Amino acid sequence: MTVPYEHLREDFKILQQHVNDEPLVYLDNAATTQKPEAVLKALETYYHTSNANVHRGVHTLAERATTQYEGAREKVRRFINAPSTAEVLFTRGTTTSLNWVARSLGDLIIEEGDEIVISFMEHHSNIIPWQQLAKRKGAKLKYIELTDDGKLDMDDAREKITEQTKIVSLVHVSNVLGVVNPIRELTDYVHDKGGVMVVDGAQAVPHMPVDVQALDADFYAFSGHKMMAPTGIGVLYGKRKWLEKMEPLEFGGEMIDFVELQDSTWKELPWKFEAGTPNIAGAIGLGAAIDYLENIGMREIMDHEQNLVAYLMPKLEEIEGLTLFGPKKASDRTGVIAFNIDGVHPHDVATAMDMEGVAVRAGHHCAQPLMNYLNQPATARASFYLYNTVADADKFVDALKATKEFFIHGLD
Template identity: 65%
Template sequence: MDATEIKKLFPILNQEVNGHPLVYLDSAATSQKPVSVIEAMETYYRQYNSNVHRGVHTLGTKATDQYEGAREKVRAFIKASSTEEVIFTRGTTTALNTIAYSYGRANVQQDDEIVITPMEHHSNIIPWQQLAKATGAKLKYLPMQEDGTLALDEIKNHITSKTKIVAITHVSNVLGVVNPIKEIAKIAHDHGAVLVVDGAQSTPHMKIDVQELDCDFFTFSAHKMCGPTGIGVLYGKKHLLEEMEPVEFGGEMIDFVGLYESTWKELPWKFEGGTPIIAGAIGLGAAIDFLEEVGMDRILEHEHQLVAYALEKMSAIDGLTIYGPKDPLNRAGLITFNLDDVHPHDAATVLDAEGIAVRAGHHCAQPLMKWLNVSSTARASFYLYNTETDIDRLAASLVKTKEYFSDVI
C-alpha cells in the first residue's frame, strides 16, 4: 500500500480547501486520523461505554479489557519491559511535568544541574525552569553546532557529577535533528544522572525501543501518530516510578483511604487518578495497530525519500533559507524555512489560499528562534500519507508566493 492508497484511509484529506485539493503538511503539529481510529472510538461510545476497573458488569469488563489492552499495545510498540512502566497521561506536556514535579522535586537539590538544549519544545524547557527555581538547581544548555546538531564531545564536557537530570528531545520539531539518545544515555548514566526523552516527534515516525535506548523516561502524544488528542504516554523505568509520588490524587489511584492517611495502588494506576482517558486509550491502541500494519520501517523510509525530494526542490528556490541538517538521512520528515522579505505568517496565508496547510510561528521553541536569529519560521512536515506530488505543489506555491510579494514590494 503506497502513500496514495494510504491517503484514501484518512477522510479529512479527501476534500478541497479554498478551491484546491488539500495538501496537509502540518503533521508535526497534529497528524490526521484514519477511519480505523475514528471507528474504534465510535464503537466504544456506541457499544460499550462504561467506566473501567470499578465494575463487574459486562460493559465495564469490556471497557477495562480494551483500555488495558491498549496499554499492552503501547508496551509492545515502544518495547517496554512491563505494562507497569506505561502510564497514560493527557499528553507529552503532562508527562514531562509529572517527571519534573514528582521525580525532580524528590531528587534535585540546590547547586545540582539540569541539562537541556536550546532546541527543546517549551514543554521540555519550562518544567525544568520551574524545578530549578524551586530547588536552587542550575539549568545548563548544551551547545549546538552550526546545523543544529549536537557533538558528543560537547555533551561529555557539559554533563558532570553535579548533573541529576538530562532532558532532551529525540527529534527537534523545528530542525528535524535526530539526537543520539543511546549515546547520551550512557554519558548521563556514567555521571549518575537520569535521561528524560521527549519522543513526541520521533514515536510517530520510527521504531522506538526504550530498553535499547536505555532512557530512564520517555514521553509522547497520541495525536501526532494518527491517534486522538488528549492522551499521551509516560514511560519510566519501573524502579524509578515505584519511588515516585503521584501528582494527582483522587479516585482510581488509591489502595486505601482513611480519615487522615491514604495509600496508593501499585503501578501503573497510582499515576492515573480519576476516570481515565478511556476512549483516547482505545483510539491510541487502534492507531498503533494501523501504524504497525503499514510498518514503521516503511514509514521512516518513505519520509526519508520525501524529505530528500523536498530538500532538492526547495533548495532550488532563490531566497529560501532552510534550517537544520542538509543530509536527509540525518533529519526527520520536516523542513523549516523562510522566504526572504516574506513574513512566515504571510507565506502560510498564501499557501493556505492554494489549499496547502503549513505551520508558521515560533513552534513553541522561542529559545531556538533566538539561536537561529529569527522571530519565526514556516514549517512543512510530512507523514505516511504525503506524496512527492504534495511537495511539487508546495514548491510551486512557494515560487508563486515569492513572486507575489516581489511585485507588492
C-alpha cells in the same frame, strides 16, 4: 512490504476536500496528525457498544471497557518495547508527562546546587518544567549548544553534563529542525555520570521505530495526537525503579488502595499515577492508531519520509532567497522542514500557501529559545507524514515558488 502510499489518503476523509478551491495538501503534521477511519471507527464502536467506567465495575460493559483500555496499554508496551505494562502510564500528552517527571522525580532527587541539562532545540514543554524545578530547588539549568547545521553539539554535551548533573532531558527529534538526536549515546554518557535521562519523544514515536529498552532512557514521553490518535491522550514510560520511588501528583479515585481518615495508600503501578476516570476512549483510539501504524511498519514509514525529504531538498535549495534550517541530509532528519523566504514574514508565507491549498505552520513553534538561538523571530514549517506523497511535495514546492513570486514581484 510495499506500501501504496498514494492510496493511504483514502483512509483519511478529511484529506479528501478542497481548501480555497484547491485540493488540500496537509503539511502541519508536527502540530497534529489526521485520523484514519480505523481510529474513528474504534471510537465509535467503543461509545456504541462498551461505554462504561474502567476497573470499578463487574457488569459486562465495565468489563469490556476495562479489557479494551488495558489492551491499549499492552499495545503501547509492545510498540515501544517496554518491559512491562506497569511502566506505561497514560497521561494527557507529552506536556503532562514531562511535567510529572519534573515535579515528582525532580522534587525527589534535585537539591540546591545540582545541575539540570537540556538543549537549545527543546520545545517549551521540555524547558519550562525544568526552569520551574530549578527555581524551586536552587538548581542550575544548563543548555547544550548546536552545530552550524542544527545538530546537537556532542562535544558541548560532554562538557555540560558533569558529575553534578542529576537530570538530562532532551528531545529525540526536534519539532523545528527535524534533527534526530543520538539518544543511546547520550544516555550512556548521562548514566556514566550518575544522572537520569529523560526523553521527549513526541516527534519520534510517530515517525520511526522506538525501542525504549535499546535506548535505555529512564523516562520517555509522547503524545497520541501526533501519531493519528485522538487528542488528550499521551504516554509516559518510566523505569520501574524510579516510578516505585516517585509520588503521584494527582490524588483521588482510581489511584488509591486504602483510604483512612488521616492517611491513604496507593495502588501498584501503573494505576498509582492515574487518578480519576481516565481518557478511556483516547486510549482505545491510541491502540487503534498503533494497529494502523504497525500494519504499515515503522521502518517503512521512516524510509518513506526520508525519501520525500531526499526528493525535496534539491528542489528547495534551488529557490533563491529560501533559508532552510536543520540538516540537509535526509538520513539525519525526519519530514520536518523549517524555512524562511527573505523579506517575507512567515505568517504571510503560511497565509499565501493556504490560498494554494497547502497547510503549513508559521510562528515560533513553541521553541522561542531556539528561534533566538537561530536569530529568527519565527519560521514557516512544513511537516510530512505517511499519507503525504511526491505529488504533495511537488505542490508544496510550486506553492512556495508562487508565494515568493507574489510577495517579491506582486501581480505584475
